[in-house]
Amino acid sequence: MQILPSPALAQIVKHFLIIENDHTAHVQHRMFSDGNTGMVFNYGDPLIHLESHNELSAILPFGFIYGQLDIFQNIISAGKIGMLIVVFHPFGLSSLLKISAIELKNQILNLETFYSLEIETLLDQIFQSSDIFSKIQIVENFLTRKLTMSNQADNLAFNTIKLIHHHNGNLSVNQLTSILQISERKLQRTFEEHIGLPPKRYSGVIRIQYFLKLLRKSPRSFQTKLVYDAGFFDQAHLIREMKNISGITPSQYISQTNLLAANFLQIPEK
The missing domain is CATH 2.60.120 (Jelly Rolls)
Structure with a gap:
């Protein structure tokens, strides 16, 4: 809730x-x-x-x-x-x-x-x-x-986060710096100070979370359009990024019947 x-x-x-x-x-x-x-x-x-x-x-x-x-x-x-x-x-x-x-x-x-x-x-x-x-x-x-x-939130951090979420994590660092009219070094420093992850990594997390949101709504569509709708090149790219962030695959994620939160779920013990 x-x-x-x-x-x-x-x-x-x-x-x-x-x-x-x-x-x-x-x-x-x-x-x-x-x-x-x-x-x-x-x-x-x-x-x-x-x-x-x-x-x-x-x-x-x-x-x-x-x-x-x-x-x-x-x-x-x-x-x-x-x-x-x-x-x-x-x-x-x-x-x-x-x-x-x-x-x-x-x-x-x-x-x-x-x-x-x-x-x-x-x-x-x-x-x-x-x-x-x-x-x-x-x-x-x-x-x-x-x-x-x-x-109060740092204006640059706030605006960058808003931009990343608006595009569901599908903007490159070059695109971010171009839109915001800042250097890559300034963007990196801002994220270190106010966010805690590099902008590329943070964008990857948001892209995965957007995919999982789509997956929860339409679990049977996993093999087809959801991968591309979320901005991934192909299924292999998605699985690699998902495992890197969560340690599990999309199939393992959606198979869990006890999803307590979008990023907190029960897993089998090894």
Whole structure:
């Protein structure tokens, strides 16, 4: 379930995402990039993050953030899933935290790192709240207190993201610099500072997400026109890009009956 933020937060928050499910223990999930960053409040059972090709694992804190993901992540749920996720615009989290986006790339960090004096009380309030709208209001109040005038989006970053999404990720870096009338170096620096992924990589993520959106609407059309509608040269090109971003193929994606979010799904354990 997606819920839009209040107008005061719309400059940095895209939407709130609610993920709930009753699972038996020890179910593995795959999370991969959708081009956004997030702040997660877990009010369900513990989540375990598998690191370094599943050789290491760590219990995730009940409040954490994640930056732009250049590599997919594997997460195990220990039972009931209950997550309230603040899905930020691509530049939203770095703007809120006043940190260069490149420093957050592929990072999953405890919220205590940034809000050590408040996070325990905030998590208690979310746990004790009886309904999801009350939980969202608690988080909105928290984020509103953290907003300042300096949290405004960088104009170039905002305009470039808008342009990339308008074309569903199908503009080259040369086309972007030509339309925006800037140098490639300036574009790269802007993305490092405010987005966290290079513009070419970010565009690739958006192109894949656009394809998956089409696929969810028309799953039987995968073998034909959807590949080309999304801007891929052929099926092999699509599969290669999809596996690079998510670690799975389009067929594996659409075969999953438990799609909790567009970029968060249950996968079989190896």
